Amino acid sequence: MLTVRLDSEEPLADQILRGIRSAIASGELPPGAELPPVRQLAVDLGVNLNTVARVYRVLQTSGLVHTARGRGTRVTNNREVPATDRNEALERMTQQAEALLADAKLAGMRRAQVERLWERACQTIWPTA
Amino acid sequence: MLTVRLDSEEPLADQILRGIRSAIASGELPPGAELPPVRQLAVDLGVNLNTVARVYRVLQTSGLVHTARGRGTRVTNNREVPATDRNEALERMTQQAEALLADAKLAGMRRAQVERLWERACQTIWPTA
């Protein structure tokens, strides 16, 4: 379901966070779904249990999951999106998109290739079929 | 031309690097164009000159600019794209795109909004007009 690279420059916690957020966004982890215990996921990924625990805490702080001692962690049912984050998120995403496209162009990719990549990513997050 | 946020969680050097890479990719900094001296850019951005110097070094290592003591830094004329980086770059971009879209969806954005944002970013990097 999820993998991490220890040799990546992206921190382990960030990789895990990204993976779980994607899974929640796409519906692969629907509301109410239970996440694996920190220890198990930690062993599966080959990282320290604290690393996973910190990710779970971030997810809880942002309201995506609900977690409690002794009872596990599961995806929140009804999420409220805080409107305050909107503008900030918009700017961040704009920068991210620009960086992605700059990377692509400087790596020698054609625009059409990037569009295909984008389409596939959209299918992952907003599955139509 | 370029700004940084000291309160951002993104490191200063990364912000600067991102900005310059975008400028080169879009053609705003065409081949042969001279970059500002490290000291001047450092003052303009309000960061240490080392931070800028490190960014220039990264750019030089990746072949985007040519820099020499006492003579300044300018954008490389004829770039060769190392083919070895292609696959790695592709995977990184796919992950980046997925993360961006997951962020967008979890922030409550509609797909159409994200598409508009994407279109605008494309216009920045691949200006058609």
Place this chain on the structure above:
DNA sequence: GTCATTGTCTCATAGTGTGATACTTTGGGG
């Protein structure tokens, strides 16, 4: 040769990411 200008090097320091280990809460089975 001298000097201003350019990038480079060295060192110090605060902060961050990760890990090892111990603790606390919860709920179920003797």
Place this chain on the structure above:
DNA sequence: CCCCAAAGTATCACACTATGAGACAATGAC
């Protein structure tokens, strides 16, 4: 009722990184 297994949490340590301060070295104009 008691205790234990299982779940998340807290504390401490340590390496590494990002940034900054200041000294150094190469270049070219005069």
